[in-house]
Amino acid sequence: MNDVIRTMMAHRSIRKFQDRPVMEETVGDTVAAAQCASTSNFVQAYTIIRVTDQEKRRVLAELAGNQTWVEECPLFLVFCADLNRLDRACTKLGKEMVRGYTEQFIVATVDAALIAQNTMLAAESMGLGGVYIGGIRNDPQTVCDLLHIPDGVYPVFGMCLGYPDHDPEVKPRLPLGVVLKEDGYTGDGDEALIGIYDDVTSDYYKRRTSNKKDDSWSQQVSELVSRVSRPHMRAFLRGKGFAMK
Amino acid sequence: MNDVIRTMMAHRSIRKFQDRPVMEETVGDTVAAAQCASTSNFVQAYTIIRVTDQEKRRVLAELAGNQTWVEECPLFLVFCADLNRLDRACTKLGKEMVRGYTEQFIVATVDAALIAQNTMLAAESMGLGGVYIGGIRNDPQTVCDLLHIPDGVYPVFGMCLGYPDHDPEVKPRLPLGVVLKEDGYTGDGDEALIGIYDDVTSDYYKRRTSNKKDDSWSQQVSELVSRVSRPHMRAFLRGKGFAMK
Numbered sequence: 044m045n046d047v048i049r050t051m052m053a054h055r056s057i058r059k060f061q062d063r064p065v066m067e068e069t070v071g072d073t074v075a076a077a078q079c080a081s082t083s084n085f086v087q088a089y090t091i092i093r094v095t096d097q098e099k100r101r102v103l104a105e106l107a108g109n110q111t112w113v114e115e116c117p118l119f120l121v122f123c124a125d126l127n128r129l130d131r132a133c134t135k136l137g138k139e140m141v142r143g144y145t146e147q148f149i150v151a152t153v154d155a156a157l158i159a160q161n162t163m164l165a166a167e168s169m170g171l172g173g174v175y176i177g178g179i180r181n182d183p184q185t186v187c188d189l190l191h192i193p194d195g196v197y198p199v200f201g202m203c204l205g206y207p208d209h210d211p212e213v214k215p216r217l218p219l220g221v222v223l224k225e226d227g228y229t230g231d232g233d234e235a236l237i238g239i240y241d242d243v244t245s246d247y248y249k250r251r252t253s254n255k256k257d258d259s260w261s262q263q264v265s266e267l268v269s270r271v272s273r274p275h276m277r278a279f280l281r282g283k284g285f286a287m288k
Numbered sequence: 289m290n291d292v293i294r295t296m297m298a299h300r301s302i303r304k305f306q307d308r309p310v311m312e313e314t315v316g317d318t319v320a321a322a323q324c325a326s327t328s329n330f331v332q333a334y335t336i337i338r339v340t341d342q343e344k345r346r347v348l349a350e351l352a353g354n355q356t357w358v359e360e361c362p363l364f365l366v367f368c369a370d371l372n373r374l375d376r377a378c379t380k381l382g383k384e385m386v387r388g389y390t391e392q393f394i395v396a397t398v399d400a401a402l403i404a405q406n407t408m409l410a411a412e413s414m415g416l417g418g419v420y421i422g423g424i425r426n427d428p429q430t431v432c433d434l435l436h437i438p439d440g441v442y443p444v445f446g447m448c449l450g451y452p453d454h455d456p457e458v459k460p461r462l463p464l465g466v467v468l469k470e471d472g473y474t475g476d477g478d479e480a481l482i483g484i485y486d487d488v489t490s491d492y493y494k495r496r497t498s499n500k501k502d503d504s505w506s507q508q509v510s511e512l513v514s515r516v517s518r519p520h521m522r523a524f525l526r527g528k529g530f531a532m533k
Contacts, residue, residue, distance in 0.1 A: 044317075046291035047413030051321040051406055072289075074468050076296040078461040080405055081420045086509050087462050092469045099471060123473070128466070129513045131475060132482070132506040138514040145525065145532070146425065146518035149397060153444065156401035160325055161296055164409065168292030175326045180391065191472040199398065216323040217332050221373070223319050224337045226344060227436040228368070230376060237377070261377040264331050268374045269383040273391040277533055280390065287390070287532050288522055 050168050055213050057172030058112040060205030065118045069169055073204075077161035088151035089158050090125040092190050092198075093118070099189050103201065106185055107178030116203035118171075121179065121186065122159045124151030126284070127195035142195070143286030155199045166204050176201035183279050194284040212251060215243050217260070237261060295413050300458050302417030303357040305450030310363045314414055318449075322406035333396035334403050335370040337435050337443075338363070344434050348446065351430055352423030361448035363416075366424065366431065367404045369396030371529070372440035387440070388531030400444045411449050421446035428524050439529045457496060460488050462505070482506060 044052075074091060082088070094100055097114070103121075104113035113119060126140075126147055133140040141147075163173055179186050179201045186198045216222075218236045241259035248256040280287065289297075319336060327333070339345055342359070348366075349358035358364060371385075371392055378385040386392075408418055424431050424446045431443045461467075463481045486504035493501040525532065 045413050047295050048317065048321045048410055050292050051324045051410060054324045054326070056326065071464060072293065075461075075464055076293045078464075078467065079296045079299045079458070081299070081301065081408065083420070083422050084509075084512055085459065085505070086512065087467065090467055090469060090473060092471070092473060094471055096471045126513075127475070128478070129509050131478070133510040133514055135479075135506060136510045138510045140510075140513045141516050144516065144519060145521040147513070149425070149444070149521065150422070152394060152397055153401045156398045157405045160402045160405040161409070163326065164406070165293055165296060168290050175328070177328050177395070180394070189472075191474065193473060196473060199394070213324070214330065216320075219316060219320055219323075222323065222332065222335055223315075224335060226337070226339055226341045227434075228335060228337060228438060228441060229436065230372070233373070233376070234380075260330070261380060264329075264374050265378040265381045265383045265385075267329055267331065268371075268385045268392070269378055271386050271389065274389060274533070276390040276394065288519070 050164060053213065054167060055211045056174035057207045057209070058174055058203070059208040060112070060116050061208045063117065063206045065171065065205060070118060073162055073165045073169065076165040077158045080157040080161040082154050082157065083150045086129060086150065087154065088125050088129060089155040090123045090128070090196065092121040092123060094121060094190070102189055103179060103186065106182040107176050107201070108181060110176060110178055112174065112203050113176055113201065117205035120162070120202045120204065121190060121198050122155045122200055122202065123192060123196050123198050124155045125196045126151050127193050130195055142284060143288045145287045148285050148287060152199055159200070159202060162202065170206060171204050172207035173202055173204035176203060180273050180276065187283070197280060197283050197285065212247070215247055295409060298458065299412060300456045301419035302452045302454070303419055303448070304453040305357070305361050306453045308362065308451045310416065310450060315363060318407055318410045318414065321410040322403045325402040325406040327399050327402065328395045331374060331395065332399065333370050333374060334400040335368045335373070335441065337366040337368060339366060347434055348424060348431065351427040352421050352446070353426060355421060355423055357419065357448050358421055358446065362450035365407070365447045365449065366435060366443050367400045367445055367447065368437060368441050368443050369400045370441045371396050372438050375440055387529060388533045390532045393530050393532060397444055404445070404447060408447065415451060416449050417452035418447055418449035421448060425518050425521065432528070442525060442528050442530065457492065460492055
């Protein structure tokens with residue numbers, strides 16, 4: 044096993060951080076390495092906003108569902124899908140950008156996710172740990188107001204980073220056979236494998252909570268997706284120029 | 289510089305592959321490591337379809353815009369955003385999944401992108417190289433027909449992997465100051481930095497093509513985004529159960 048695989052397999056979300064700053068050089072190295080991620084047709088349709096202002100942090104932590112680690116972590120980044128920069132490139136060269144297509148939304152969202160995953164892994168390789176904060180989509184308009192995010196740009200998620208001050212167990216993932224199929228999608232065989240996995244995740248939660256949490260993957264996700272989540276996203280995105288044509 | 293950073297910074301798209309198979313163990317190790325990527329609320333809303341059937345490969349290569357490497361590479365993966373598995377988890381537990389919200393589309397698309405970037409990097413760490421194939425979105429319905437992709441699932445992109453048989457130069461990325469902002473989004477200062485970057489990319493293309501290609505980042509992306517790209521995505525996605533409410 045090489046260091047890349049080892050770093051990946053050691054990933055777990057970190058929400059408690061040592062009172063130790065992340066040096067500027069580390070931030071720069073992390074993001075510069077992360078930028079080497081693939082990007083659709085080289086567009087690099089993302090922008091990362093680092094939030095240092097404590098009052099902004101406080102608001103973000105609260106709107107993300109009182110995730111105090113957003114306020115407390117040494118380094119907080121907001122990953123944005125960004126079509127605005129491309130629009131500026133068009134203006135500069137006397138061209139007019141086509142806007143509002145779903146395809147562009149996918150391109151920018153994927154681009155932001157690819158650089159984010161590289162950022163997480165690069166940071167982890169330097170001894171940091173962190174957690175994605177999808178919770179900023181609870182109130183994306185306030186995030187935009189707070190961070191002056193213009194038309195054609197939207198905050199996809201945040202990321203807390205810093206030196207870990209706890210050491211949670213790695214969370215077991217779905218069996219390979221469930222997520223990797225050959226020559227066609229099929230759910231055949233999934234039920235048995237997911238049944239076993241439910242036992243594995245149930246044990247994981249029991250162990251982690253001294254038997255207080257009795258849950259399994261199927262229970263947890265079915266609970267989650269049987270409730271409406273962030274129904275405002277459509278209207279919010281339309282307001283930011285993502286018409287989803 | 290550690291091995292993770294080094295592997296990231298060495299990334300370039302590989303489109304020519306040695307006639308050397310990727311061992312099953314390598315495929316399994318790659319995907320298993322990639323699965324350790326973060327996933328929104330642990331939903332793991334992705335499925336990877338490995339395509340081995342040569343006739344399916346031929347069709348995919350053609351619809352992706354005659355990208356012959358899709359047919360030729362030792363390992364071709366299609367990364368799907370998958371809500372169908374979550375729907376099955378609900379059915380199993382007598383719950384009803386809420387469907388059709390844009391938020392769910394974002395969650396599944398981001399989840400697929402995060403595991404894909406880990407897959408690329410894990411593969412690269414083991415000596416492989418590859419390229420993302422967004423071109424499968426040229427005709428996503430045919431991809432779905434070919435790979436029996438059901439309701440609630442869509443193919444986000446493909447990925448060619450194999451042992452490199454060429455050694456392209458690493459492509460320079462946008463300056464850090466353009467993509468990393470502090471406490472707020474601003475385009476101030478971007479123009480000068482992008483001007484320098486346009487010279488850098490122009491030199492890169494000249495060097496790579498023996499002065500035949502005179503292009504820059506601004507020229508290239510403005511050309512690209514001033515044309516409509518894949519206007520069918522909205523209707524296609526609606527047909528697959530992504531109503532984008």
